């Protein structure tokens with residue numbers, strides 16, 4: 442059990458201490474940040490968003506990433522900005538966790554001695570204790586573990602969305618891609634037991650979620666730790682049995698381990714969505730070999746063919762790295778060819794940059810920035826064209842959209858709301874005059890009337906628009922009312938945004 446936080450005194454009034462978690466990096470980090478928020482709320486802190494209030498919280502936690510270029514500059518820049526504030530407010534605490542903390546350890550305290558706590562990727566559950574210890578001992582606390590202490594999903598969570606949730610099924614990775622720091626920072630793959638995962642999903646659904654994304658660094662190798670090669674497909678099928686769960690997604694799979702039984706499970710399980718994120722990284726077999734990615738472009742394209750044969754409308758997205766050491770113009774052309782053939786709906790494209798600690802950082806033939814930039818621009822131009830063409834093919838289709846809280850940049854002018862189709866495309870849609878507006882979490886069925894490279898548009902007539910109010914919309918209503926202190930039916934005696942992810946361990950209050 443964590444220690445309760447002391448109160449802050451303002452004008453003689455005792456207020457709970459506030460916290461903010463600032464997240465850099467991948468979805469794994471976003472999910473870990475939900476756990477950090479849950480832990481801090483369990484310890485009695487209240488969330489405060491600087492962007493909304495203009496004030497920095499009493500406890501600021503940086504959840505860092507070591508994968509992207511300049512990750513350390515970004516962190517130290519942010520820490521530098523907090524230094525004067527920390528001098529003014531000595532009770533304020535700053536904590537740094539995540540991959541960069543796991544990697545840099547005491548370097549963080551040397552470079553930014555005003556930091557109070559440094560914790561690693563394997564011990565996020567210790568954060569409240571470390572904060573309390575640092576406050577008590579009046580000195581910085583550094584704790585980095587080499588392997589997992591508690592599986593992160595058994596820690597309390599403050600979910601960012603009431604209608605959708607992330608569920609970690611594994612952490613770590615047994616692959617050794619030469620550009621990636623994950624294996625050395627997150628360790629070998631650790632798999633959760635299926636029963637535990639399904640119990641967490643059921644708890645999320647009971648809490649109002651209708652969409653779940655299964656998360657793992659190498660999600661489809663799930664089962665390797667307990668020796669079941671078919672475990673991931675079985676898990677997808679088991680998700681299909683959960684009543685009330687309407688949308689199941691997963692990220693990120695690895696092409697080498699992507700087997701036909703998983704494609705069958707996707708095709709045959711109605712709530713597994715027709716969408717697949719399949720990281721290509723490079724279309725050149727030589728570069729794939731240098732990256733130590735064990736599939737080749739032919740196998741990659743073969744997977745896409747099989748997926749599309751079984752799930753004809755599947756939208757496929759990818760990750761690509763441009764300018765890996767030794768990449769020739771011919772290698773790069775290989776990437777362009779595979780991209781042209783793959784017809785991705787979206788690609789997350791990255792310029793290769795040296796990450797200290799990765800094998801690729803020591804490879805010869807690092808490419809000049811100008812070459813990488815020029816190739817990158819050619820790749821994004823090609824992919825943008827394809828995305829636009831693929832989205833244009835959606836015009837005229839009728840789609841079911843799960844309404845999200847965020848609206849598009851132009852929502853003020855267009856009065857359109859936003860949501861995601863089953864294949865995860867972003868749709869900005871208008872509600873016809875006189876029709877009932879959806880709540881976030883509700884589902885609308887609308888025709889696609891327009892398309893751009895990164896979104897679809899729908900301006901339906903009254904006849905073309907239909908709304909399905911969902912349990913997730915009800916949960917959103919409840920969460921809104923709770924945040925104003927209004928009790929609502931079904932919110933329980935002491936409704937809480939924090940859950941422990943297990944039905945038997947639900948925390949209320």
Ligand code: SF4
Nearest residue numbers: 614616618621623658
């Ligand atoms: S599969 Fe490769 S890129 Fe992905 S986490 Fe493992 S080592 Fe990194």
